[in-house]
Amino acid sequence: MTEHDLFSPFRIKHFTFRNRIGVAPMTRMSSPAHSVPRQDVLDFLVRRAENGAAIVYTEALVTDYESAQGYPGQARLLTQRQIDAWKPVTEALRRAGAVSIMQMFHCGRMAWPEVNPAGRSIAPSPLSPESLNTLTGAPYPLPETMSRFDIRHVIQGFAETARGAVEAGFDGIEVHGAHGYLISQFLSAYSNQRTDAYGGSAENRYRFASEVIHAVRDVVPEDRLLTFRISNWGIADMEVSLFSGKDEYQGVIERLSREPIDAISELSMVISAIRDCSDSALQATVASGLLIS
Numbered sequence: 388m389t390e391h392d393l394f395s396p397f398r399i400k401h402f403t404f405r406n407r408i409g410v411a412p413m414t415r416m417s418s419p420a421h422s423v424p425r426q427d428v429l430d431f432l433v434r435r436a437e438n439g440a441a442i443v444y445t446e447a448l449v450t451d452y453e454s455a456q457g458y459p460g461q462a463r464l465l466t467q468r469q470i471d472a473w474k475p476v477t478e479a480l481r482r483a484g485a486v487s488i489m490q491m492f493h494c495g496r497m498a499w500p501e502v503n504p505a506g507r508s509i510a511p512s513p514l515s516p517e518s519l520n521t522l523t524g525a526p527y528p529l530p531e532t533m534s535r536f537d538i539r540h541v542i543q544g545f546a547e548t549a550r551g552a553v554e555a556g557f558d559g560i561e562v563h564g565a566h567g568y569l570i571s572q573f574l575s576a577y578s579n580q581r582t583d584a585y586g587g588s589a590e591n592r593y594r595f596a597s598e599v600i601h602a603v604r605d606v607v608p609e610d611r612l613l614t615f616r617i618s619n620w621g622i623a624d625m626e627v628s629l630f631s632g633k634d635e636y637q638g639v640i641e642r643l644s645r646e647p648i649d650a651i652s653e654l655s656m657v658i659s660a661i662r663d664c665s666d667s668a669l670q671a672t673v674a675s676g677l678l679i680s
């Protein structure tokens with residue numbers, strides 16, 4: 388990428404991004420009370436926009452009060468207090484000329500039960516990561532297999548958080564399907580050994596991601612962006628390839644490219660790998676507005 392590319396604008400839908408520079412989604416554990424980030428953290432986001440960033444992501448917000456949280460002090464966007472706290476931030480980001488995106492996730496087997504009101508850890512299958520939780524230094528607890536109720540409940544958490552983001556005035560919503568968190572756990576045979584409609588074949592393992600996307604799209608108006616983040620690696624057991632190879636990863640990207648989303652968010656090292664491949668659907672997805680972190 389040349390300097391010219393870096394500072395050139397581009398468009399997705401009716402949104403013009405004034406350059407290719409942005410604030411990546413970064414978990415900050417900065418919400419001391421009510422799942423609302425500290426004011427200095429909110430001010431930091433606005434300052435980056437005032438200094439020229441074209442796109443500003445929130446940290447990954449957790450999607451429910453039950454089992455989604457993986458780190459202490461994470462934010463949510465479900466209660467009116469939380470929605471009202473973000474409204475001045477999105478307004479300030481818009482005034483400063485940046486596109487604002489709320490990212491959300493459920494940590495699944497990487498949740499930390501002690502910080503979840505329900506004290507649960509749930510996942511597609513009862514398998515915990517092999518590596519230790521870097522924050523606690525302890526093994527991750529064995530998660531409970533998600534029941535149909537859990538699946539519906541978690542999907543509703545994504546949809547309600549998206550609804551909160553729309554009311555708070557965000558330009559876009561990102562579903563965090565990467566880094567070995569819950570959606571990624573469903574996608575990968577490494578963590579998904581279910582034998583029902585959500586496990587087994589690549590199509591079945593994709594089902595949960597698709598249901599989340601559709602439930603979220605239903606509450607996100609067409610004039611907002613909906614993006615999806617994906618990766619082939621996870622924060623825990625980082626050395627493991629979550630997909631069996633290029634074909635499987637390409638298959639997931641192809642499925643995503645048929646979903647009602649506006650862009651796929653990826654890490655640049657994988658983007659290079661994708662660009663090397665000759666598949667046209669995949670390249671169209673890349674060309675249609677990939678957001679580079």
Ligand SMILES: Cc1cc2nc3c(=O)[nH]c(=O)nc-3n(C[C@H](O)[C@H](O)[C@H](O)COP(=O)(O)O)c2cc1C
Nearest residue numbers: 411412413414415446447490563565566616654680
């Ligand atoms: C402290 C920290 C927290 C992060 N939290 C998130 C997160 O909440 N969601 C996410 O998708 N990526 C997260 N990431 C990954 C970043 O978004 C980004 O993709 C990564 O740091 C690579 O970009 P870089 O080379 O510019 O650092 C985090 C990274 C860091 C360093």
